[in-house]
Amino acid sequence: MNGIAAAYRGTNQVGLRASNERLALSLVRIHGQLSKAQIAEITGLTKQTASVIVRSLEADGLLVAGRPIKGKVGQPSVPMHINPEGALFLGLRLGLRHADIALIDFVGGVLEQRRLSCGVDAVGEIAPQVQSAIAEMRMRLTPGQNVRLEDLGIAVAADLLDALASDAGNDDIEEGWAVLDGVASRINGQTGLRIYMDREAVAACTAEIAYGLAGSAPDFLYVFVAHGVDGGIVQQGRLGFSRREGRPGLARVLVPTARGEVAPLGRSVSVDDVGLTPGTRAPDPALRKWVVSAAANIAYAIHSASALATFRSVVVDGPMPAWVRAELAREIKESLAAFGLPDLSALFVREGTSDRQTQGLGAACMPLLDRFFLHSTFDPAPRLESE
Template sequence: METGIARHGSPEALERRLHRGTNQSGMRDHNERLVLSLVRQHGSLAKSDIARMTGLSAQTVSVIMRELEEDKLLVRQAPLRGKIGQPSIPMALNPEGAFFIGLKIGRRSAELVLIDFLGNVRAMLQHSYRYPAPRETVEFVTAGIRTMRGELTPAQDKRIAGLGVAMPFELWNWADTAGAPRDVMEEWRHRDIRADIQAQCEFPVYLQNDATSACGAELVFGQAGAARDFVYFYIGAFAGGGIVLNGRLYSGPKGNAGALGSMPVPGPDGKPTQLIDVASIAMLEKALSAKGIDGSYLWTSPQEWGDIGAELDEWIASASRALAYAIVAASSVIDFEAAVIDGWMPLDVRRRLVEAIRQAISGIDAEGLKLPFVREGTVGIHARALGGASLPLSERFLVGRNTSGGA
């Protein structure tokens, strides 16, 4: 734990710590992050509850919670009076304790989101395009951050603790699939987008694969229940996913663990292909385009697609079969408790997709395997952007949420 004036000093000292880089001294002390993680998980907790859960002494917990309250990260709730003894005072997260920015760079759109310490969305901006271009993306981020910060009070602005970027790795390999000029996509190979954004921000900037980030959003903000091991699929323009093991987001040493879009599955003709070539929404757009239908609304109106008809039915049928095989294959490696399905789609389409996956799994020979329960995700269409915002939150204020590196 930090000591001296910087630890117990003025609000300005806290603000310096919030904006410090990702070296160990810039993070919260482990025990402080443990307390914040427990309070986030349970909503509110009294000191006695935390002492019992952590094994820390009552005196240590009292000191930690007092300091977190002084730092305006925790706030007191109404006292709870029991039959005997002094009333206990639950502590909850202060929404104004810290703010985080998340950026999603997708194949068809970019999103910028500002959340508070509870994960409530305070502002969101979206930019649609035919394909992502580095310069245009940086311009969108620069203008968006300026707009969002302009709507905060000076005190709130000083509590922005970081920005997380969620984007597909090796975007330059998707030129043909995304229908983008190869020279524009090739620019991504030579650009360090994290460094470009970091140069404009005084707070730390983090980077993670977009589908892995969406998985992180489900872990941090979603309703995962008691499941501590689950495989996660996010169906956007392209299909991808992530893995949670023992309550932690596992992204691997190179940040590409859970690259489920590349998983081999049977194609429509029975020959092996990748999940991304069957279950992606880009495949639905391609089918619509073949019928002379403009499918751009798939990206601009994810809450409501309207009555698409046979093309949607056929896509759900093929995507569900591919996802069913992917889930069974993943379960042969790790004994997952759940398989979570989310994506850039209306809720009724997600529900239909999950039901079709369950049906498809029942027809696969899974002898010797204990298959996970297939359920819908709980974060929704903005999971990737919220997952980006969760990167600085997890890295600096939580424990056991992410095994990947920081900035």
């Protein structure tokens, strides 16, 4: 079993079956498949308790049994898998120029997706478009699938938040959230779906945990480079950052500036500085200079984060071409090595997978993890339920 298993231990106490069910689902998601005996071994639960939990999840349609595997002795082992149709989720990404909505299944498969017209001037009016898109998607689902459609996650891009705050005549991000909370409330009223809403970095990191390479890593620092730098620490597979400005987050870490001052990392590095888009192809001197400068600032922030928490790797992500992200990750690794500290030099720095994710997938993963899997102790996903 991989390193994340040791962090997940169960309890045999009566009344905590829901927690243990989340535990079992999380482990099956991470490993791909597990038998009842393996679940009991990893979690420390009795075989009887593990068997009861698995039978309950199978009866609810969340787990499905695979083909029995015959061993040398005893009964065949039956591997359990996540049932793709066990639950369905919707994800909506709100950007500065457009919005994207996706319908995903329980294993992250994209069943349908579409782009909606959106902009800073029209974001307040997007609720009817979202309601119409959801209604059309639901018409193509079977009755059984409609019953299993759970929630809607909304991921908000940082540039949209800034634009909304600017339109309000100040730099208070909460002004932007107030507008978006109103949008979420209208969507909730029109669809009856429970709404989760958070920053795009939270959504992208959630998808990385659920379906990216980070799913097998219990502890890492997530660095999301977009309109600004966002992210934070993930420990035992759980996010430790959220939309709330007062909560921990990488954007708040102070780093040196070219003027010899210090400033928050979140405002010191931006893909906007060099006009990066996912389609950018050719390197140029200005881009190379940006990569070196951004990597140095991010490395300082990683150093500060490592003084307060233990993590084994750093995941560098964001809406940029894969080759730029790879170069940024390499440069961060070199900047960390230049500090001459063994623990920083030993960190594994790699690229995230947001460029390979459908727009809206990360947003849909927020309710997916919150409802069915082990999730953040900081409760990163504010929920809005219909009355």
